[in-house]
Amino acid sequence: MAVQAVTQQKLALTGNEAVAMAMKQINPDVVAAYPITPQTDIVQYFSTFVADGKVKTEFVTVESEHSAMSACVGSCAAGARTMTATSSQGLALMWEMLYIAAGFRLPIVMPVVNRALSAPINIHCDHSDSMGARDSGWIQLYSENAQEAYDNTIQAVRIAEHADVRLPVMVCQDGFVISHSLMNLEVLPDEAVASFVGEFAPRYPLLDAEHPVTYGALALQDSYFEARRQIADAMSRAPAVILEVGKEYGRLSGREYGFFEAHRLEDAEVAVVAIGSAAGSAKAVADSLRGQGIKAGVLKVRVFRPWPWREIGDALGSARVVGVMDRADGLSNLGGPLFGDIRSALYDRTRRPLVVDYIYGLGGRDVSLEDIEGVFRDLLRIKDEGRVTEPVTYLGVRE
C-alpha cells in the first residue's frame, strides 16, 4: 500500500494528552476503564471526547481495574476494537486478566503510565508495574517522550491486530516525567490515523451468530501446552510485523520506528542501555562525552516484548562494557529484568562485552545528567580493569 506523507499539526501536549489524542483518532469501539486512582489523565481526557461526541466509543466505567480488563476481554472477544489505560496498582490488579487477554489472543491496546508499586505507597515513575507483566504474553512498547507515546499508541493497533500476531499490546510511558510534562509534538490528521489503523477484522467474534464459538474452555494436559506454544509462535512473528508497521508509519509521519534506537553505538567502547525518558538524558551525556574523546553510545529499548535479542546483540556486541539501567529491581540478587535479558542476548557471542546493572530512579527518584555521566565513568573504570567485580549497583540511593 502506498502511503503518502501528510501535513501534521504541531501541538504542545502532555504524554497523557498525547495518548488520549491518539485514542480519539483511533476511535475504538469500546473503552472500559476504572475512573478513579490509580487511573491516569488519559482516561479522563478520553471520557471528555466521549461526552462531547468526538468519538463513537462505548465507554464503560467499571468498579475496578480487574473488571476493566475483564470487560475489555469480553468486548474484544465479542468483536469490538477495544482499548483501556492503566498504571501502577491498577495494572497489578489486572494481572489475572492480562494472561487471559493474551491467551484468548485478543488484540487489546492499553497505554500504561509507568509508576511504582506499593509498599511503601508512591505515585511516581518507575517500571516495576509493566516489568512485572513482561511474561504475560503482551507485547510491550516503551516511549521516550510524548511524541513516541502518541506514535506507539497508533502503531500498536496495527501490530496487535495483525493476522500473524493477534496479541494485546501495552504502550508504556514514564509516569509524570512524560505523562505530565508538556512537549511540542506532531499530530497526524484524524483521517490519516483512521486510514492507517483501518477497520478491525475480528477473529472468532462472539457476536457472529452464524459461526458460534466457545471462549474459555478447559484445556488440560492434552491441549493447554499447544495453546501456549501458539502464543510463543505469535510472539516470534511479531518482530517482522513491528518493523513493517514502523516503516509504514515512517512513510506517513516522517518518524520511522524500529526495535530500538542505536545512538552512536557503531564504534562505542562503553554503552548504556536504557528504557524510557532516561534514554534521552543518556544520549545527551554520550554526546557530551564524545566531545571529550570518549567513545560512548546509548541503546534505547523501544520493544521489550518480544525481545529483539539478536539485533540487540549485534548492536551491543562490539562494545567493551555495557551498563544496563533498570528502573525496576528484580529483587533476585542479580539486578533488574532488563539486565538479565541484555546479558542473555550477549551470552552466545564469541566476543562479548562485560555487562553491569544500575538500578535507578525507583519511586520517581530523579536521575540527573551527572548520575548518568557517573555510570559512563564507572563503565570506563571497568573497561580498564577488564573485569566485573560488582554486577549490580544502586544508583542515587542514600547510604
Next chain:
Amino acid sequence: MNKEPGPDRILGWKEMPTGAVITQAGNATRYQTGDWRSLRPEWSQEKCIQCLLCWVFCPDGAIIVKDGKIAEFDFEHCKGCGICAQECPPKVKAIKMVPEEEVTEVK
C-alpha cells in the same frame, strides 16, 4: 472451519484454532467424563415410577429418555455425582450409588 480434534486425533499447535477457541458446537460429548466416576448409579426399572426428576436434575445429561421414559444411563459421561439418587423420591429409591469397583471388572 472444521479443525476441531476428532475422536481419534488431537491436533498439534500449528493446526489448533488460536486462543484455544472451540469452533464446533456440541463437541463436549467427545470428552468422556465417565472415567472420573467412583460411584455408579444402579437404576431399578421395576422400582422406577418414571417421574423423570433424575433426568431433570442430572447436570451432565447422562440420563437417556426415550418415548417419555428413562431408557438407560450414559456411562461414558455420568461422573457419578449422585444427584439422581438424591433427587429420586424417598419412597421410590430406584437409584442406588454403588462403588465402581464392586460393579466393574478390573481391566
